[in-house]
Amino acid sequence: xxxxxxxxxxxxxxxxxxxxxxxxxxxxxxxxxxxxxxxxxxxxxxxxxxxxxxxxxxxxxxxxxxxxxxxxxxxxxxxxxxxxxxxxxxxxxxxxxxxxxxxxxxxxxxxxxxxxxxxxxxxxxxxxxxxxxxxxxxxxxxxxxxxxxxxxxxxxxxxxxxxxxxxxxxxxxxxxxxxxxxxxxxxxxxxxxxxxxxxxxxxxxxxxxxxxxxxxxxxxxxxxxxxxxxxxxxxxxxxxxx
Amino acid sequence: xxxxxxxxxxxxxxxxxxxxxxxxxxxxxxxxxxxxxxxxxxxxxxxxxxxxxxxxxxxxxxxxxxxxxxxxxxxxxxxxxxxxxxxxxxxxxxxxxxxxxxxxxxxxxxxxxxxxxxxxxxxxxxxxxxxxxxxxxxxxxxxxxxxxxxxxxxxxxxxxxxx
Numbered sequence: 001x002x003x004x005x006x007x008x009x010x011x012x013x014x015x016x017x018x019x020x021x022x023x024x025x026x027x028x029x030x031x032x033x034x035x036x037x038x039x040x041x042x043x044x045x046x047x048x049x050x051x052x053x054x055x056x057x058x059x060x061x062x063x064x065x066x067x068x069x070x071x072x073x074x075x076x077x078x079x080x081x082x083x084x085x086x087x088x089x090x091x092x093x094x095x096x097x098x099x100x101x102x103x104x105x106x107x108x109x110x111x112x113x114x115x116x117x118x119x120x121x122x123x124x125x126x127x128x129x130x131x132x133x134x135x136x137x138x139x140x141x142x143x144x145x146x147x148x149x150x151x152x153x154x155x156x157x158x159x160x161x162x163x164x165x166x167x168x169x170x171x172x173x174x175x176x177x178x179x180x181x182x183x184x185x186x187x188x189x190x191x192x193x194x195x196x197x198x199x200x201x202x203x204x205x206x207x208x209x210x211x212x213x214x215x216x217x218x219x220x221x222x223x224x225x226x227x228x229x230x231x232x233x234x235x236x237x238x239x240x241x242x
Numbered sequence: 243x244x245x246x247x248x249x250x251x252x253x254x255x256x257x258x259x260x261x262x263x264x265x266x267x268x269x270x271x272x273x274x275x276x277x278x279x280x281x282x283x284x285x286x287x288x289x290x291x292x293x294x295x296x297x298x299x300x301x302x303x304x305x306x307x308x309x310x311x312x313x314x315x316x317x318x319x320x321x322x323x324x325x326x327x328x329x330x331x332x333x334x335x336x337x338x339x340x341x342x343x344x345x346x347x348x349x350x351x352x353x354x355x356x357x358x359x360x361x362x363x364x365x366x367x368x369x370x371x372x373x374x375x376x377x378x379x380x381x382x383x384x385x386x387x388x389x390x391x392x393x394x395x396x397x398x399x400x401x402x403x404x405x
Contacts, residue, residue: 053309078311088306091324101310148310 002029003063003079003155005050005188010059012045019045020056021212027156030186032178034199037209038235043192044160046209050190051082051158078105082158087145089133094125094144097133101152119151123177139170146174150181157181159191163198175202196236200224208232247283251346254279258350271352276360279346284336291335295328296321330399334392341388
């Protein structure tokens with residue numbers, strides 16, 4: 001089922017400090033969007049609001065099935081998932097962590113076992129299924145956090161700095177998983193990242209946020225080769241001072 | 243968090259005594275009065291320690307549960323489940339408070355032989371009477387019971403970590 005996402009004039013402030021200012025964008029299904037920008041530019045806020053975890057002060061997050069707008073219901077929320085940078089793993093086994101969302105959806109035990117084992121196999125954690133999740137390394141923990149989300153087969157997957165502070169090997173594994181999700185499952189993936197090489201490897205489209213505003217949104221090649229805005233160019237070249 | 247037991251006992255005595263607001267219930271000098279006063283003494287300790295344990299859980303756990311499809315109440319249950327070891331420690335502390343109690347239960351229970359006399363009040367009474375052998379024997383039994391309960395709770399707590 002197609003689930004389309006667009007944001008319209010989103011603004012958000014924390015203690016009168018603006019985090020997002022009048023952001024509008026339409027995400028096309030089956031693409032990987034990388035949101036880039038300096039620290040504090042509003043990337044994580046944009047993800048949380050788009051994932052319906054937070055309300056915007058102004059503006060709308062619109063999910064549509066075809067052209068029919070959907071209400072902010074549990075049914076809708078269970079078709080989108082956000083993976084946090086620190087994972088937020090539960091103090092339970094790797095299996096139980098991965099099965100949590102499926103249990104909430106009251107799937108039968110056989111289905112849960114099959115799906116969880118398949119997903120843990122995909123992320124290379126099948127051999128650690130009975131291990132406590134809090135004893136995993138950073139890379140493994142992030143893969144588990146990702147597996148907990150992808151086992152649910154969401155229509156839209158939000159990733160907040162999924163490879164922050166991971167070693168190159170773990171980064172490659174996670175990037176491969178993201179690539180497979182796009183190609184095989186046609187998920188819309190929206191990720192915030194600081195890694196510009198990763199953006200070049202993964203993104204179909206890039207959104208540049210600065211001071212809570214979308215400065216530029218373009219196809220990845222255009223974004224890097226001929227950005228329209230001078231601030232984008234400065235950011236790409238590492239010349240931006242903030 | 244911790245209330246002075248004798249003062250709590252006195253307050254409950256005044257409430258439950260014949261001329262008190264709940265005197266008509268007629269439970270002063272009964273095990274019920276002792277249970278109520280023990281609960282009043284242990285609950286704040288358990289509540290305070292459980293509360294600090296629950297608020298110590300990173301909010302990302304609640305948010306993760308929600309983004310994986312939990313309702314607000316399911317996410318709250320998840321957070322409480324994550325704080326289970328702290329809550330268990332709070333229960334141990336509350337149990338320690340209850341098993342060591344003398345003053346408050348003496349006041350509301352009356353230390354009636356065969357009815358409201360418990361090990362701690364018996365130890366106090368026998369010590370007063372100079373019957374140290376019985377007091378020490380009961381003290382040893384009480385310590386063994388407390389140790390056993392603590393060992394079991396710690397075992398459950400430790401076992402839970404590896405689940």
